[in-house]
Amino acid sequence: MNQLESDLRSWAIQRRVIGALLMREILTRYGRHNIGFLWLFVEPMLFTLGVTALWTASKAVHGSNLPIVAFAITGYSSVLLWRNMPSRCIGAIEPNLSLMYHRHVKVIDIFVSRLLLEAGGATVSFVALAIFFSFVGWIKPPEDLLKIVYGWTMLAWFGASLAVLLGALSQQWELVEKLWHPTAYLLFPLSGAAFMVDALPKQAQDLVLLLPMVHGVELIREGYFGSAFRAHYDMSYMALCCLVLTVCALAQVRLIARTVVPE
Amino acid sequence: MITIDDVSKSYPIRHGTVSVLRHANMRIGRGEKVGILGRNGAGKSTIIRLISGAEQPTSGKVRRDMTVSWPLAFGGAFQASLTGLDNLRFICRIYGTQAEDKIAFVQEFSELGRYLREPVRSYSSGMRARLAFAISMVVEFDCFLIDEIVAVGDARFHQKCHIELFEKRSDRAMIIVSHDPGYIRAHCERAVVLWNGELHDFQSTDEAYAFYDETSRG
Numbered sequence: 001m002n003q004l005e006s007d008l009r010s011w012a013i014q015r016r017v018i019g020a021l022l023m024r025e026i027l028t029r030y031g032r033h034n035i036g037f038l039w040l041f042v043e044p045m046l047f048t049l050g051v052t053a054l055w056t057a058s059k060a061v062h063g064s065n066l067p068i069v070a071f072a073i074t075g076y077s078s079v080l081l082w083r084n085m086p087s088r089c090i091g092a093i094e095p096n097l098s099l100m101y102h103r104h105v106k107v108i109d110i111f112v113s114r115l116l117l118e119a120g121g122a123t124v125s126f127v128a129l130a131i132f133f134s135f136v137g138w139i140k141p142p143e144d145l146l147k148i149v150y151g152w153t154m155l156a157w158f159g160a161s162l163a164v165l166l167g168a169l170s171q172q173w174e175l176v177e178k179l180w181h182p183t184a185y186l187l188f189p190l191s192g193a194a195f196m197v198d199a200l201p202k203q204a205q206d207l208v209l210l211l212p213m214v215h216g217v218e219l220i221r222e223g224y225f226g227s228a229f230r231a232h233y234d235m236s237y238m239a240l241c242c243l244v245l246t247v248c249a250l251a252q253v254r255l256i257a258r259t260v261v262p263e
Numbered sequence: 264m265i266t267i268d269d270v271s272k273s274y275p276i277r278h279g280t281v282s283v284l285r286h287a288n289m290r291i292g293r294g295e296k297v298g299i300l301g302r303n304g305a306g307k308s309t310i311i312r313l314i315s316g317a318e319q320p321t322s323g324k325v326r327r328d329m330t331v332s333w334p335l336a337f338g339g340a341f342q343a344s345l346t347g348l349d350n351l352r353f354i355c356r357i358y359g360t361q362a363e364d365k366i367a368f369v370q371e372f373s374e375l376g377r378y379l380r381e382p383v384r385s386y387s388s389g390m391r392a393r394l395a396f397a398i399s400m401v402v403e404f405d406c407f408l409i410d411e412i413v414a415v416g417d418a419r420f421h422q423k424c425h426i427e428l429f430e431k432r433s434d435r436a437m438i439i440v441s442h443d444p445g446y447i448r449a450h451c452e453r454a455v456v457l458w459n460g461e462l463h464d465f466q467s468t469d470e471a472y473a474f475y476d477e478t479s480r481g
Contacts, residue, residue, distance in 0.1 A: 012359075013359070016356060016357065016359055017356075017357055019356060020353050020356035020357050023352070023353070023356070024342060024345065024349070024353055027345060027349055028342065028344050028345060098340060098341060098342060098343075099340070099342065099353075100317055101312075101315070101317050101333045101334060101340035102317070102333050102340065102354075102357050102358075103315055103316035103317055103331075103333065104357055104358075105357065257319075258319045259275075260318075261274070261312075261318060262312065262317045262318065262340075
């Protein structure tokens, strides 16, 4: 059998396994009760709506005269995208150990299936809310759709690479799980979701722009209402960060995959 | 053919590592039935997992030129929060076969009736064992790995398992772990003994048992 044929066969197996894990994940997480897997989208939507309501009520200071609803939806949806993926991947191997008896089920498949589910849920929630609020006229339709897709994809890449890295590290060090929660909580106000970079003093801008996700959020906002403010982002910097995270993540997965013992 | 080539396996423990298997060599041809003997903790399940590919050797290579099952045991390899039916579908998806035409067989063989649609965690151990065996028979393999699969359920179920595995699939290779000397003797042509991290290969089960008895006594 030549190399291409064997690669194609591996790809087919991989796809099958990820599909099976996706179905399993949906069933174990949401079950068949009430609205079932619709919770996948409804849960992040409730989060975003709640935050939007809070920010509107408190007239949150975000340093611009942008419409608060659009600001909250772009901001909080992106937080959900990059923050939930690591939360779902940390400690993901343990409950799946009994499935590792099957040779085709690899550590990376477990991560990928959870990432697909998380990214899918956050994306559908974002799109549905944006369409709904445009429809009722609370926000204007986006100015540049491609920029939003670009920014969203980059945030998803960032979230996914961080998730796999932390998920794989957490298998080796339980400490990762303990530290992730406070870190994620503290990162939220710094992540660009709750402020516009342009409104910050120059020194603070430089510091905040060290965080890769800020660039993604700024790009999404430029796509949404770019003519109303000045966005600050450097996508090549963000791509470099994601690339480094991805390489570290895959290396760590390779390392732990050899040591995982089925239950 | 399955080839175990100079395989070693060690696990990290709190202080250093424990070596379970050292430089093991073994071959299993098509249709061969091989028993694995060893005292508790000798590494029988470890070698089964290494052959199945569920675990990777620390050094050495395991080559599989035929399709090999997962380690069939009464339990494990299932998701307790899912129903028996969902577990069947999951296994079928993973191994790339259709589930729908197998439901009837699993339902009939496992004697679970409507419990097939209840979560596995609500099953008794006997029910789990019956489900596990029934699902194991749904995917066809050239080689079955059987880890302590005997002595579960009543005599009638025992007989049913025997027919499925050893009569209908008598042409397949099998690697069997068991504490029951009678079981290994009845089903295997030869056996290996795991002792002190070493794998001793014997041409007949009688020779293997002679060695096993000797080392157990010492």
